[in-house]
Amino acid sequence: MFFDYHVIIENLPYLLQGLVVTFKLAGLALAGGIFFGMLVGLGRISQRNLIYYPVSAFVNFLRNIPLIIIIFWVYFILPIMVGRNIDPFLAAALAFIIFESTYFGEIFRAGYQSISKDMVGSAYATGLTYWQVARYVTIPIAFRRMLPSLITQSIITFQDTSLAFVIGLHEFVTRANVVNNLEYRSIEIYSFVAVVFLILCYIGSRISLHFETKYRKANVL
Amino acid sequence: MKKFSPGFAGAEPNSKEACMAFNYNFDWSILWSDPYGMWIIQGIGYTLLIGACAWVIAFLLGVLIGTMRVSNLRILRFLATLYTEVFRNIPFLVQLFFWYYAVPMLFGPLTPIINKISNLNLYVAIVGLGLYTASRVAEHVRAGYASISRDQYQAALSTGMSQVQMYRYIIIPYCLRLIIPPITTEFLTIFKNTSIAMVISVSETTFMTYQIDAETFHGFEATTAAMVIYFFIGMSVVKLMDLVEAKFRIPGLSGRGG
Numbered sequence: 001m002f003f004d005y006h007v008i009i010e011n012l013p014y015l016l017q018g019l020v021v022t023f024k025l026a027g028l029a030l031a032g033g034i035f036f037g038m039l040v041g042l043g044r045i046s047q048r049n050l051i052y053y054p055v056s057a058f059v060n061f062l063r064n065i066p067l068i069i070i071i072f073w074v075y076f077i078l079p080i081m082v083g084r085n086i087d088p089f090l091a092a093a094l095a096f097i098i099f100e101s102t103y104f105g106e107i108f109r110a111g112y113q114s115i116s117k118d119m120v121g122s123a124y125a126t127g128l129t130y131w132q133v134a135r136y137v138t139i140p141i142a143f144r145r146m147l148p149s150l151i152t153q154s155i156i157t158f159q160d161t162s163l164a165f166v167i168g169l170h171e172f173v174t175r176a177n178v179v180n181n182l183e184y185r186s187i188e189i190y191s192f193v194a195v196v197f198l199i200l201c202y203i204g205s206r207i208s209l210h211f212e213t214k215y216r217k218a219n220v221l
Numbered sequence: 222m223k224k225f226s227p228g229f230a231g232a233e234p235n236s237k238e239a240c241m242a243f244n245y246n247f248d249w250s251i252l253w254s255d256p257y258g259m260w261i262i263q264g265i266g267y268t269l270l271i272g273a274c275a276w277v278i279a280f281l282l283g284v285l286i287g288t289m290r291v292s293n294l295r296i297l298r299f300l301a302t303l304y305t306e307v308f309r310n311i312p313f314l315v316q317l318f319f320w321y322y323a324v325p326m327l328f329g330p331l332t333p334i335i336n337k338i339s340n341l342n343l344y345v346a347i348v349g350l351g352l353y354t355a356s357r358v359a360e361h362v363r364a365g366y367a368s369i370s371r372d373q374y375q376a377a378l379s380t381g382m383s384q385v386q387m388y389r390y391i392i393i394p395y396c397l398r399l400i401i402p403p404i405t406t407e408f409l410t411i412f413k414n415t416s417i418a419m420v421i422s423v424s425e426t427t428f429m430t431y432q433i434d435a436e437t438f439h440g441f442e443a444t445t446a447a448m449v450i451y452f453f454i455g456m457s458v459v460k461l462m463d464l465v466e467a468k469f470r471i472p473g474l475s476g477r478g479g
Contacts, residue, residue, distance in 0.1 A: 064409070064455030066416035068427055069447050076441040080245040159312040165420065173315060186322035194311045194319055201310035
């Protein structure tokens with residue numbers, strides 16, 4: 001039993017196309033997750049009970065449920081709602097956006113809450129307007145504080161896209177599985193998939209660590 | 222019961238289900254009708270079994286690796302860092318495939334024998350999930366050590382304790398109390414991650430809901446039920462950990478005011 005890398009090279013175009021799907025899905029999940037996450041985060045610090053309680057219930061409920069279940073649920077309910085079959089990619093993207101928005105929401109909530117009232121007060125005292133305070137004080141600082149967690153959560157999202165496998169979306173892992181069923185070279189194929197994820201996610205975690213150290217030194221965190 | 226193969230759940234194009242989709246009949250009685258009710262209960266049993274067994278591995282190994290990360294020996298630190306980086310940066314799904322499909326092949330002529338072990342997928346799921354979660358527990362343990370002040374270590378050593386005694390009697394008991402909140406999250410996550418074991422056909426809750434869909438086309442009802450089940454498991458875990466925290470609390474030591 002030796003490591004036969006030919007099986008990887010022969011199937012590389014097919015596998016890389018899967019990686020493109022993975023990146024597309026992760027990109028959509030991140031864009032949607034961050035956008036709705038901002039809103040969810042706002043809802044979580046809202047003074048109005050009518051907003052705070054439903055949003056909190058939504059977040060706390062979803063955070064207790066496995067992502068696979070949410071993917072299946074969306075995959076099952078969409079055809080019922082629209083009356084026809086839908087693309088697994090669409091179902092996966094929607095499930096990821098819903099799921100990740102709760103996680104990003106908690107990051108944004110922590111970011112919003114990390115801005116002290118004193119700092120905002122001082123900013124106003126120097127004569128800045130509301131938008132200037134946001135533009136020059138609160139947003140830059142909150143962004144720097146949240147950046148490491150945002151990158152970490154983005155890596156987790158990227159890893160989570162592999163779960164779209166369960167509804168048969170032809171992304172990276174599903175394609176690796178297809179190749180494995182044809183070639184029966186599990187060691188080579190799954191090592192390759194693992195190494196690709198390892199390299200990409202390791203780079204991501206280094207970037208996150210870089211910003212964390214940088215901002216910690218600058219006393220922003 | 223069929224093996225899990227992705228993409229055949231739910232609506233297939235031009236299938237019977239596709240036509241049904243326009244006027245879907247909700248039938249919640251599927252959840253307690255024979256044999257599906259028993260399937261769900263069996264699924265819950267496996268979810269709890271995998272989560273609990275994997276947790277034992279994850280916790281013990283996590284404390285060990287987290288301790289290795291702050292060791293004086295460079296080689297131990299390196300090995301522990303390597304372990305956490307590798308296990309954290311590869312999706313659990315991929316790890317599970319690797320353990321289940323690739324690792325038995327490493328044994329060459331023994332492969333057919335290994336693949337014949339009954340319930341192999343269950344053991345792989347437990348060990349795989351345990352190893353994966355250990356890397357996450359290790360990170361929390363390391364953070365716990367970092368938050369204990371140097372004085373604490375020095376005080377322990379100055380009473381004449383050895384390095385091992387210091388960790389055994391002072392640092393580890395203290396550290397574990399400090400990290401109860403993040404550990405609770407991991408304990409919660411381990412039960413959520415048991416759902417991924419479905420991809421190697423372990424009959425846990427998610428796999429069972431998938432099976433119910435394959436047999437009855439009522440995947441929506443089954444998945445909704447699974448949502449509620451996982452939610453209650455999560456709630457119970459949080460309550461359980463609250464009890465653990467209260468039981469082991471040392472007055473005046475924790476941030477909650479004892």
